[in-house]
Amino acid sequence: MPQLQLFFLHALGASAGEWERVIARLGDRADCIALDIPGFGGTSAGECTDVTALVDWFCATVAARAPSRWCVVGHSMGGKIATLAAARAREGAPGLAGLCGVVLVAASPPSPEPMEEQRRQQMLGWFADGAPTPAQAAQFVDDNSARRLDEAPREQAIADVRRSDPRAWRAWLEQGSKEDASGQAGRIALPALLLAGAEDGDLDADAQRRLNLPHYPEAGEVVAIADAAHLIPYEQPDALAAHIDALLRWAEASALPPAFIDLLNLPRVQPRMRATLLARHRGPPRDAPRVLSDTQRAVLAAVVASVLALDDAAQAADLARRLDVGLATQAGDGWRFADLPADAQAWPLGLDALDAMTGGWCARDPLAQEAWLTRIARGDAQPGPQSALDGAQLARWFEDVRAEIARTWASLPATMAAMGYDGFATGSAPGEGEGYVLAGADQREPWQRLPDPRE
Template sequence: MHQRPTIFFLHALGASADAWSEVVEHIDGRYTCMPLDLPGFGAQALDGRTDTTALTDWFCDTVRRVDPVTWIVVGHSMGGKIATATAWRASRGAVGLAGLAGVVLLAGSPPAPEPMDPERRRTMLGWVQGESISRTHAATFVSDNVAGRLGDAQFERAVADVMRSDPAAWRAWLETGSKQDLSTHVGALPYPACVVAGQCDGDLGASAQAELNLPHYPLAGAVTTLAQAAHLLPLERPQEVAALINRLAASAFTRALPGEFLGVLNAARTDPRMRARLIARNLPPDVQAPGALDAGALAVLAAIAARVVDEPARGQELARRIDIGLAAGEGDGWRFAELPPDGQAWMQALACLQTLAGDFCALPPQAQIALLKSVQDGTADLPGDSPLSGNQLRLWFQDACAQIARVWTSLPATMAAMGYDGFSVSVEGGIARGYDQVGQDQSEAWQLRGHRA
């Protein structure tokens, strides 16, 4: 397994891995950069891969072969459609893709049919009537897709890339790949993302990105527009593009799982549905999902969660996941009869704690712990108008600790720290694989080291 975080780069129509040269120069040295020649471009043979599905197959196979511990994909134009199709497969639990941490789209071709002026499409198809694209047509293509003048070396390199494009690959993208509609399958993807457009881009500018790509990436927030740039962003604005990639990578890779754990998660013995659930669990909670708690109550719950699991960095995430669950009516089927319904009980209990503390979040950790211990043993001094009695608050806190612990242990990062691999018991041919070695202090070669004698 390749242990360094990896960034894969997928280029645009008529380009090659060389198009990323200036961008890669400015990528953080902690990451391995892998610019790829897509089939039919650069030095990569087409080999019959003429639609988005086949191109995505090829890229997914490449990722599996490299076997990175964690990775993001940067897709430019044509490469953007492949990147999104890959992210959809990863989110569905495809084998070998569990390490995907984020996506960057640069003037990305969307999952829906790519908007393109029909006359321009016909003109570009007319360029590949012979065995190759002429220098005149290649130069026209490059010039038409930039807002200003490229440096001479950049321009010549870009023109050379267009000229060595396989005419069959060029034709296949314009006639088939760009027109494929994957949007109904893709839906909203859970990955951190950055969606970028050039201010002077025509068909794939900011409005097209907002309409056709942004809805698939809720965590992206908004389209980032680069001023005085058109479509060839890696050539026109390499430093700004690299800065955006570095920013996303720095955030996304903080959630990377250990390589050994990912190896089990990516293994064929792990059911794709389980892999998809754990992938989703390792990503940030859905920012758009409704919650049951107001901002103040959520902050108090985050502080409590941080104390209960003694992991301050996880407090906000645990609170948000519990909040989403409360709003959705999720539960474990258990509730103390003395307590009101869950949503009401949590709001009232958190209000009680805020009243007891004055400002629970402002207390130092040891003071928070002391107050929670008084709640736990039923000695908290509640005012007479408190919505819950001391015993009710004690019972709620008992239930809250259990819920916080359940959510915490359901996170893949916690499973990895515990050496838990019980999720990897896939069903094959109607028979659960399970374990062959079940005796005391026995383990199997595929298991995590934490389980080995």
């Protein structure tokens, strides 16, 4: 399996070098790629002086590598770029489908960055006539550190500030940091980790909770790094590397197979289709509406496991949750038996009947559950007098449940990957279908990259 690629985006006035100590501690955990943002690290700003251009640059850099699995770590200014690039990946931008995790380190938000105007003007003044003086660069570094850095990293940080392109520095302070792209960012349902220095000022943990956390519903709580202000990669590389490693484990566990991502990244997959499949893989948000009680959902998970012969309890629970959200949002096919109520009413009734007639469905072993479901499917099981459904209704209910379980399971990208299904890769734009050239049995075209499950 190809190694996960981990991209690093640095802070204002820094360079790719700020990540050296973090990357050294990660070792061979990932293919680490630290980038110099245009205008920093001795590079020219060129035309990349606004946020859109910076995001364009980063997305093009990633897409050129076509990674099947990648994550991004964004520090301060780099965090805003990372978030907006993740939003583009969510929308199906080509070459970005493999994004599986985001780490924000004292990150600038997609909304305007909180900053005292007096400090902004002071920082602009340092670059008014070219590069800042050594004393000014040192003040910037020291002001952003909880305590004075060791000499080697401090000198490196000071040198990076001094070699920043004045155009890039001013553009960020005057425009980029003030730009409100929060609508563009939206909600990014990816494994994410938000970190802040415990002694940071404008971008501390509270600012991260208010300004960045709403965009990452899977992130949980913001983590404050002790004995650090804003220059966390220099101040606490060990702690930062440990947190990144934890995020990578989470991201890898939820990633799609590399061959499927390679297929999604092909130009023949429409961006809308790419976005739809990626969103479907991530599943409903944590706060999605539901119909079923915890007990009913547990019964449904056991039914799912029996119907699909699943040994993975987590996978069965995930499918049960998806089905529950589908009931709440009326995402089903709209079809039902005439003698059954609407799905949102019928499913709780059926699950309650299963639980009652067996004396606790989840307490039965899988073989007993399968035997009960076989009887129900045949119409041989009669619910008790307290049930709102009779035996015939329960059989028809279970028929509908089986169909919806199968439909939902087959629609998942992970299932498509396992089956070798690539029927969605039919054209790069609406009305421009590329279709298939070879249509004979057992014939595969060069672009068909998914393994044949029969082999």
